[in-house]
Amino acid sequence: MKLLFLGPPGVGKGTQAALVAKRYRIPAISTGEILREAMKAGTPVGLRAKTYVDQGLLVPDEVMIEIVDDRIRQGDCAKGFILDGFPRTVPQARALEEICQLDRIVYMTMADEAIVKRLSGRRVCDNCGATHHVDRLKGRTRCEGCGGNLILRKDDAPETVLNRLSVYHEQTAPLVEYYQGTGRLTAMDGAMPLDEGFAYIEGFLEHAESAGA
Ligand code: ADP
Ligand code: ZN
Numbered sequence: 001m002k003l004l005f006l007g008p009p010g011v012g013k014g015t016q017a018a019l020v021a022k023r024y025r026i027p028a029i030s031t032g033e034i035l036r037e038a039m040k041a042g043t044p045v046g047l048r049a050k051t052y053v054d055q056g057l058l059v060p061d062e063v064m065i066e067i068v069d070d071r072i073r074q075g076d077c078a079k080g081f082i083l084d085g086f087p088r089t090v091p092q093a094r095a096l097e098e099i100c101q102l103d104r105i106v107y108m109t110m111a112d113e114a115i116v117k118r119l120s121g122r123r124v125c126d127n128c129g130a131t132h133h134v135d136r137l138k139g140r141t142r143c144e145g146c147g148g149n150l151i152l153r154k155d156d157a158p159e160t161v162l163n164r165l166s167v168y169h170e171q172t173a174p175l176v177e178y179y180q181g182t183g184r185l186t187a188m189d190g191a192m193p194l195d196e197g198f199a200y201i202e203g204f205l206e207h208a209e210s211a212g213a
Helices: 014-025 032-042 044-055 061-072 090-099 112-120 158-172 174-180 194-210
Strands: 003-007 028-032 081-084 104-109 121-125 131-133 183-189
Touching: 003 014, 003 061, 003 174, 014 028, 014 081, 014 104, 014 194, 028 061, 032 044, 032 061, 032 081, 044 061, 044 158, 044 174, 061 090, 061 183, 090 174, 104 121, 104 174, 104 194, 112 158, 158 174
Parallel strands: 003 081, 003 104, 028 081, 104 183
Antiparallel strands: 121 131
């Protein structure tokens, strides 16, 4: 099962992707996470990506296509995978099509104002990558899961969030129409409670499987 989670930054793609990955025992591939790791490790890709990521701009297509092409050829992707954060442009979608065909696309929606609120209050564990929201942390600064430090991602700073949103509307939103035509896309409200959202996605995927996708 090859899946794509599509939608604006902060809508909850990564969180749902992790749940679906566990349920179907396929890897969730977050290109944002891959880039952040490369940046932390100071690899050539990481150094090249940093100026773009820190400003909320997109890393050039050819860099991203190579990253994803390498990743989905690895053994753990043989039975399928979930893409979160790629493709993010029409050229990326075309390049992916050359490599494989996606079975289902889950499009998560949310209004811009709600996204700004979510991202500016988001804190990320610098050790395990788990995300938390200040509203629920009540002053705690450590990750519940692993005890790591909770930090504000540099690109979650308010001005950068606005950049990411305009980049999303200009370059990524056209993919909704691109995939809608295939009949393999469903749209869902990103504001749904986590378990309801997960149940909805599960229903969509089970239906997809019985249809032979
Ligand atoms: P979010 O979805 O919350 O914006 P991500 O973690 O997916 O955050 O991505 C963070 C940053 O990584 C993006 O703002 C962008 O700079 C870069 N990035 C991730 N995926 C891609 C991609 N497919 N194409 C170009 N840039 C990307
Ligand atoms: Zn943690």
